Amino acid sequence: MPCEKKKTKTYKIAITGPPAAGKTTILSLFKEYSIPVFSADEEVRKLSRPCQKGYHLLVKKFGREILSPEEELDRRKILEKMLTSSSFKRDLEALLHPLVRERLQEWFEKHEGESLLVAEIPLLFQAGWERLFDLTIFISCSERTLLERLQRRLKDRRLAEMLLETYLKSLPSGKRAFILSGELLSEELKSTVKNILQSLEKGEADDFPLRSPGTD
Numbered sequence: 703m704p705c706e707k708k709k710t711k712t713y714k715i716a717i718t719g720p721p722a723a724g725k726t727t728i729l730s731l732f733k734e735y736s737i738p739v740f741s742a743d744e745e746v747r748k749l750s751r752p753c754q755k756g757y758h759l760l761v762k763k764f765g766r767e768i769l770s771p772e773e774e775l776d777r778r779k780i781l782e783k784m785l786t787s788s789s790f791k792r793d794l795e796a797l798l799h800p801l802v803r804e805r806l807q808e809w810f811e812k813h814e815g816e817s818l819l820v821a822e823i824p825l826l827f828q829a830g831w832e833r834l835f836d837l838t839i840f841i842s843c844s845e846r847t848l849l850e851r852l853q854r855r856l857k858d859r860r861l862a863e864m865l866l867e868t869y870l871k872s873l874p875s876g877k878r879a880f881i882l883s884g885e886l887l888s889e890e891l892k893s894t895v896k897n898i899l900q901s902l903e904k905g906e907a908d909d910f911p912l913r914s915p916g917t918d
Contacts, residue, residue, distance in 0.1 A: 723843045764790070781865070785868055791868075818899075
């Protein structure tokens with residue numbers, strides 16, 4: 703009887719952290735090494751397009767008032783409702799999280815046998831998905847930097863403050879992660895990602911220092 707080839711264990715990294723911390727930038731650096739990557743935000747965008755499952759579920763639950771004149775989801779309106787209504791936020795996440803989890807599981811299965819997978823999951827701890835990964839990298843920034851970045855993105859100081867406050871309040875205590883500053887210069891970030899990959903190649907995955915996440 704021929705010997706079966708031993709399957710390679712896939713090491714899974716999750717990238718998480720507050721909005722505008724730089725999660726997507728870090729994810730792109732891993733991608734430069736031809737590592738398969740997954741973005742929960744990108745999956746939400748795909749699921750929320752007209753005729754997609756997420757779109758239909760949201761319209762059925764919240765009505766056509768969340769649509770733009772072009773019949774697309776009005777992301778600004780949804781964001782404002784999410785920040786001012788805890789029940790709206792809860793219902794929104796209850797609809798979208800299972801869909802994203804399903805896409806994530808499909809992605810895991812598609813890349814079974816890869817040595818390393820990296821996924822960006824903004825609400826990783828809030829959803830309790832950290833147990834799906836071997837290492838969590840939390841991208842941290844000072845509140846001042848986060849507010850500046852969010853204000854530039856949203857063009858609204860009040861919304862920026864509300865979004866950051868909502869995230870920080872939702873972050874569970876007692877979680878542990880490898881903390882990476884999202885305020886490092888581009889070359890420093892590249893060097894840090896390279897060092898992470900080298901440590902994994904050397905079998906030093908257990909040597910990453912872990913501490914409770916938050917803002918700097």
